[in-house]
Amino acid sequence: MLTVRKLMEHKLPVLSGDALLISNNSAIQLIINTLKVLIGLESQTALYKANCIALYRSLQEKEVNANDYLNLTNRPLNSLNEVLPSALCENWQSWLQLPLPELVEILIESYGLKNLTANLPYLLAFRDLTASAGKLGEKGIIAFLTWWEEDGIKKSLPSPEGADAIQIITIHKSKGLAFRAVFVPFCNWEIKGKANGTFWVSSDDTVYKELRGIPLKYNEALADSAIAKAYYEELLYNNMDALNMLYVATTRSKDYLYIATMAKKELKLSNMGDVINLTFENEFDENGVYEIVDFVSAESKNEEANFIDLKSYPTTTRLSELYIPSEDKHLRHLVNIEKSGRKGSLLHDILANASTPKEVEAYITNLILDGIVQEDEKPNLISRALEVLENVDLKVVLSKATGSITEKNIIDAKGKLHRPDRILFNNDEVIILDYKFTLEESDKHIEQVNNYSTLLAEMGYENIKTYLFYAVKGKLKLV
Incomplete structure (x- = not known):
């Protein structure tokens, strides 16, 4: 990170692994913190609310008043419209009914993130992640956040080919890549391996042979012990690994290669820089520089890079069709x-x-x-x-079932996923049961379960019945 900061201080464009991490982007952090606010208890989301306020004000380049962070534990989201978008504060309860991908898009819209061009690659990648996480069916915010903390947080943007910027990358991650110029600023990795690291050795030729293998701390003292052979084998492997790293580092460049090593008063071979210093000991000039200069032809690029220049985050009209204003x-x-x-x-x-x-x-x-x-x-x-x-009518339906499937996906001919709450089976019929927690009944609910019925019929099932259970009213409705 120090290298990145120094380069940026000199106004040089920099790309690093940390910069490409989707989870490190401020816009994505704002969305994640908002999701945590939406599903949490008001008394336990003060930190997430504070994060939302700080990130939102920062992204919009607005000043933050320290008083905005006071008493957030006792302030519900709908009372924060002075520091957060009014649309979010007024409508968040109904937005919870939206599928996660739709909810993410409406949050991007309400926070005004769609026109922040520097964040667009991260927002588009995050949208893809929400879609990928829901491939097995819409599981809700809780399941997504669990997946995010375990796997999603590690996702990165791909390193852009041909980007006009300095890329900071580890030697291991550079394998298979090629760059016109490569600079190795810290050629100082150990050649003998890290001291006190644990390695396993065979105990067949020792008094501990019944154990077959023992873990030991790797250090030079083992050279005079009963397992000296294993120590020198490990030392040889570590030397080979160090040389392999040097090979990878020095074969990434097309035209220019710069390697920096640390000079020492007394030369002792402890890291790869010492090996290079010893190898070219008589070649360095008075400034400690050794150069191999050769002619390099300038590259001619006939083809322009095929970049897509987006000025704003692309959204659809589906949200406006699905979402009805609270009023x-x-x-x-x-x-x-x-x-x-x-x-x-x-x-x-x-x-x-x-x-x-x-x-x-x-x-x-x-x-x-x-x-x-x-x-x-x-x-x-x-x-x-x-x-x-315990609803009487519901118990009658459930009691008839000899088998059931809960929240499993049905894939239609177009590849779209459908996820009924429960499918019940008995000897001569199939029952589709869908729970609803809205007060009012809707034609869309009927259309939804009828669609499930059609899909099951296409799969060869006969005598299909569909039910909607409105939990608020305690009403079971045969469709």
């Missing part, structure tokens, strides 16, 4: 969503993964261990989930 919604429906948006999402997740009281309790316990819900929420969530499962 135009039925009042009762809006109030219901705002009060139960998070709880409804949790209950849907629980019922999709549990069908008995024992399974419900076990699944909620796992949510607590994962930090998704709090211990004091457990009784209410269990009660609400069991209230759904």
Whole structure:
């Protein structure tokens, strides 16, 4: 990082591995922190709210008032419209109902990120990651954030070929690449291997032969021990590895190669720089420089680089078609969503993964261990989930089933994924059951389950019945 900072101080364009990490981009950090705010409890999202405020103001090049960070624990998101986008603060509860890719796009729009050209490659890559994470079906924000912390955070942008910038890269990562000029500023890796590193040796010829193998600390003292042979073998392998690294480093350049080594008063072969200094000891001039100069022909580029120059993040009109402003919604429906948006999402997740009281309790316990819900929420969530499962009409349907499939993907002829909550089987019929946690019934719900029915019929199933269960009303509807 020191090298990067020094180059940037001289106004030189720099590309580094850390800079290409998607998770290091401020716009992506803003979206991730916002998602954590949306699914968390208000009393436990103060840090994420503070991060959102700082990142948003920084990206928009606006000053931050220290008072904006005060008392965030007790300030709900809908009261932060002075420091965060008004659209987010007013509509976040209903946005929770959107699929994750749609939610990400609407966050990009509301934060005004679409016109920040420096962030566009990261936003486009992040959109691809949200799509890839949902290949097996829409699993929601919680599952995505879990995947992000485990795998997504390691993803990087590909290093752009032909970019007019200095690329900072490790020797290992440079394998297979070629550059017109290469500079190795720190040719100082150990040739004998790192001292006190652990390596395994065979104990067949020692008093510990019954162990077959033992781990030892790698150091020179082993040269005079009973396992001296193993030590010298390890030393030989380390010397070969050091030479291989030098080979890789010196064969990446097409035209120019610069290697910097550290001079010493007493020459002792401890790192690869010492080996180079000894090899060219009589070739260095009074300034400690050794040059091999040869003619280099200038490259002629007839073909222009095939870059796409985007000025803004491309969005679609699907969001405006799917999302209806809060003012135009039925009042009762809006109030219901705002009060139960998070709880409804949790209950849907629980019922999709549990069908008995024992399974419900076990699944909620796992949510607590994962930090998704709090211990004091457990009784209410269990009660609400069991209230759904104990519905008389629903129990009749569930009791008929001899087998069931929960939240599995169906792929249609166009490759699109469909994910019914539950498919039940008995001897002579197939039942599609979909849970809904909205107060009002919708024709789109009917269209959705009818689509599931059509897909099952195309798969060869007969005598298919479809049900919608509206959990808020406790109503089971045969479609």
